[in-house]
Amino acid sequence: xxxxxxxxxxxxxxxxxxxxxxxxxxxxxxxxxxxxxxxxxxxxxxxxxxxxxxxxxxxxxxxxxxxxxxxxxxxxxxxxxxxxxxxxxxxxxxxxxxxxxxxxxxxxxxxxxxxxxxxxxxxxxxxxxxxxxxxxxxxxxxxxxxxxxxxxxxxxxxxxxxxxxxxxxxxxxxxxxxxxxxxxxxxxxxxxxxxxxxxxxxxxxxxxxxxxxxxxxxxxxxxxxxxxxxxxxxxxxxxx
Amino acid sequence: xxxxxxxxxxxxxxxxxxxxxxxxxxxxxxxxxxxxxxxxxxxxxxxxxxxxxxxxxxxxxxxxxxxxxxxxxxxxxxxxxxxxxxxxxxxxxxxxxxxxxxxxxxxxxxxxxxxxxxxxxxxxxxxx
Numbered sequence: 341x342x343x344x345x346x347x348x349x350x351x352x353x354x355x356x357x358x359x360x361x362x363x364x365x366x367x368x369x370x371x372x373x374x375x376x377x378x379x380x381x382x383x384x385x386x387x388x389x390x391x392x393x394x395x396x397x398x399x400x401x402x403x404x405x406x407x408x409x410x411x412x413x414x415x416x417x418x419x420x421x422x423x424x425x426x427x428x429x430x431x432x433x434x435x436x437x438x439x440x441x442x443x444x445x446x447x448x449x450x451x452x453x454x455x456x457x458x459x460x461x462x463x464x465x466x467x468x469x470x471x472x473x474x475x476x477x478x479x480x481x482x483x484x485x486x487x488x489x490x491x492x493x494x495x496x497x498x499x500x501x502x503x504x505x506x507x508x509x510x511x512x513x514x515x516x517x518x519x520x521x522x523x524x525x526x527x528x529x530x531x532x533x534x535x536x537x538x539x540x541x542x543x544x545x546x547x548x549x550x551x552x553x554x555x556x557x558x559x560x561x562x563x564x565x566x567x568x569x570x571x572x573x574x575x576x577x578x579x580x
Numbered sequence: 581x582x583x584x585x586x587x588x589x590x591x592x593x594x595x596x597x598x599x600x601x602x603x604x605x606x607x608x609x610x611x612x613x614x615x616x617x618x619x620x621x622x623x624x625x626x627x628x629x630x631x632x633x634x635x636x637x638x639x640x641x642x643x644x645x646x647x648x649x650x651x652x653x654x655x656x657x658x659x660x661x662x663x664x665x666x667x668x669x670x671x672x673x674x675x676x677x678x679x680x681x682x683x684x685x686x687x688x689x690x691x692x693x694x695x696x697x698x699x700x701x702x703x704x705x706x707x708x
Contacts, residue, residue, distance in 0.1 A: 389652075418609075423616050424588055424643035424646045428643075454682065506683055531694050
């Protein structure tokens, strides 16, 4: 044991172990609360993990770079998890094949709405051009959105934040909103969650209904493809 | 378990390599998803493939485990919000309102299109 507790902290705060543990523990706790409340939308585990870890980093004056050196092992799994979506897709293939046409139409309309609405609103609010560009790809999953943002010479780290905020808001609002509209087709509900709120919406959809989760996963994957093509076009037309 | 994870990583790796080699702007993991799906479909046709990770619920259970905790994977990127506090202090309210309105409009537009289109195509099938 070190004679100076501060040097122990210096060691721990620089090692990936501490920040990986903090990430997993915080999520385990917030996810347990979410289960206890029978997956209430406001008990969203991502939302509560973010502010708890954020406050902890600010209080300990830890930089995000130091935190991410540990948390990157979790972040890395986003790629493999996208590949893993093939399994529920395969298991529900008949249902999916029967709904290919409505999915393609909804994909086109949904993807366009996601981009055009955010660009027009941001312009109406008088936000600076570089912020608008960073917000434009916010409905696709983090890695893809950051790539689009980079290619537009916007700010990828702001894009990442917009992506996560969009995902959390979508995951919170989707169930009450859909119940309000009275739509009970879980294929459509899930598909909308995946288009509007990418992986966080998909995670929420899997909590509610497996079919909804499968359709959300497809929507998120298709949207990643379509949005990378649409955003550059949309900003050229809308931000002239 | 390890073989199943390796298969998932391998699909992603091939996807990333393909995307870069062909210089298309698409996401590598989505190409990996398509590859794994093709492998699973091929297994139905050729039962000889049902071994190792493709046999005995291997890749299926590994994937289900990962997807059960999908939201955890967004936490590290999301904590990046601490880097943007100054920007959020300046434009935060506007950004939050814009993102909230946009996500609601997108959800409604998508689900309405899906429901309308699926009932339209269903009717066409009934009376062609």
